[in-house]
Amino acid sequence: xxxxxxxxxxxxxxxxxxxxxxxxxxxxxxxxxxxxxxxxxxxxxxxxxxxxxxxxxxxxxxxxxxxxxxxxxxxxxxxxxxxxxxxxxxxxxxxxxxxxxxxxxxxxxxxxxxxxxxxxxxxxxxxxxxxxxxxxxxxxxxxxxxxxxxxxxxxxxxxxxxxxxxxxxxxxxxxxxxxxxxxxxxxxxxxxxxxxxxxxxxxxxxxxxxxxxxxxxxxxxxxxxxxxxxxxxxxxxxx
Numbered sequence: 001x002x003x004x005x006x007x008x009x010x011x012x013x014x015x016x017x018x019x020x021x022x023x024x025x026x027x028x029x030x031x032x033x034x035x036x037x038x039x040x041x042x043x044x045x046x047x048x049x050x051x052x053x054x055x056x057x058x059x060x061x062x063x064x065x066x067x068x069x070x071x072x073x074x075x076x077x078x079x080x081x082x083x084x085x086x087x088x089x090x091x092x093x094x095x096x097x098x099x100x101x102x103x104x105x106x107x108x109x110x111x112x113x114x115x116x117x118x119x120x121x122x123x124x125x126x127x128x129x130x131x132x133x134x135x136x137x138x139x140x141x142x143x144x145x146x147x148x149x150x151x152x153x154x155x156x157x158x159x160x161x162x163x164x165x166x167x168x169x170x171x172x173x174x175x176x177x178x179x180x181x182x183x184x185x186x187x188x189x190x191x192x193x194x195x196x197x198x199x200x201x202x203x204x205x206x207x208x209x210x211x212x213x214x215x216x217x218x219x220x221x222x223x224x225x226x227x228x229x230x231x232x233x234x235x236x237x238x239x
Contacts, residue, residue, distance in 0.1 A: 002065055004029040004161065004193040005050060010059035012042070012049065019045055021217035023059070027210070032187055032194045034204045034225075037214035043197035044088070046214070047163045050195070051083055052076045063161065081109055084154035088166040092138040092150055098125065099134040102153045109157060124152040127189075128182055144175025148182065155186060162186070164196040168203045180207050205229060 003026040010023040019042040027033040035043055048054045050061055052068045061068045066079060092101050102121040106112060112120070125131045128148040138146055147167065154162065164183070168176050184207055187194050198204045205211065205225050212222040213236060221228060221236045228236065 002062075003027055004064065005195070006062040007046075007050075008060050008062075010049070010061065011057045012045065012054070013057055018217055020056075020059075023214070023217070023219050025212050025219050025222060027193060027195060029193055030187075030191060031209040032183065032196065032207055033210045033212065034208035035195065035197045035212050035214060036199065036201060036204060039199060041214040042217075043199075043214060044165050047085070047165055047195070047197055051080060051085065051163060081157055082159055083161045083163060084157065084159035085163045086147070086151055086154045086165065086167055088169055092146060092153075094138050096137075097134065098130065098136050098138070098141070098149050101138070101149060102156055105153060105156045121152075121156065124156050125149070127155075127186070128152045129178070142175070143170055144172065144178065147171065147175070147179060151179075151182060151186075155190065155192075158190065160192055162192055162194045164194065164198075166198055166200075167196060168198060168200040176203060183207055 005027040007023055007025040010020045012020045035046060037043055045054065049056055050063065050068065055069050063079060068079065071079060093104065099121055102124050103117050106117040106120060122131055122134065125134055128151055130145060130148055130152065133141065133145060141149065167179060171179060180203060183194060196204060196208065208225050210223065211225050211228040213220050215235065221231065221233060231237065
C-alpha cells in the first residue's frame with residue numbers, strides 16, 4: 001500500500017526566497033509524523049501545500065495516491081473533506097457557541113438533519129472532554145480548552161488525515177499533556193494519519209512515531225523518533 005502522503009522533489013519560493021528546494025518525504029498511513037525545523041524553514045507552508053491552499057513551483061504531492069495540485073476545484077474540495085486541520089490560532093468563530101462551532105463543518109458539508117448534526121457534534125466534544133462547555137462562547141474558554149474545541153471541530157467530518165499547525169504553542173503544561181494524549185487517542189481510535197509541524201521538540205518526540213527535519217530547503221533527515229534522537233549525524237545533532 002502506498003504512503004498516505006508522498007512528497008516528491010518539492011520546490012516552492014516566495015519572490016526571490018526559496019522555501020523548498022527539492023523536498024522528498026513519505027508519511028505512512030496511520031502514523032503520527034512530525035515535521036520539525038528552525039523558524040522560517042516553511043513548516044506551516046508545507047501544510048498549506050499538502051492541503052492545496054498553495055501551489056508548488058515544481059514537484060508534486062500525492063495524498064491517498066491523488067495528485068493534490070492536478071485536481072479541479074471540485075476535486076480539491078472533495079479531497080479536503082478527508083483532511084482536518086488544527087490551526088495555530090484555533091480559529092474559532094467568536095459569535096458562535098462551542099457546540100455551534102463544532103456543528104459548522106457538518107452543516108456545510110453534509111445533508112444530515114440538524115438533530116443528527118447536533119448529536120455528532122456533542123459526541124466530538126465528549127471525545128475531547130468538553131461536552132459540558134457546549135453552550136460557552138470562545139471568549140469564556142481558556143487557551144487549552146479553545147484548542148480542544150478546535151480539535152473537536154477539525155475531526156467533525158471523520159477525516160483520514162489530520163494536520164496540526166504548532167499545536168503546543170502557548171499551552172500550559174497541563175493543557176499540553178491533555179492535548180498530547182488527545183492526539184494519540186484520536187489517532188488510534190479513528191485510525192487516522194497525523195502530521196504535526198512544531199518547534200517544541202520535547203513534546204513532539206513524545207507523540208511522534210516518525211520525525212522529519214527540514215533545513216535549508218530540504219528534508220535533511222527522516223525516520224522513527226528513536227532513530228532521529230540517537231542520530232550521530234552532525235546536522236541532526238546540531239538541530
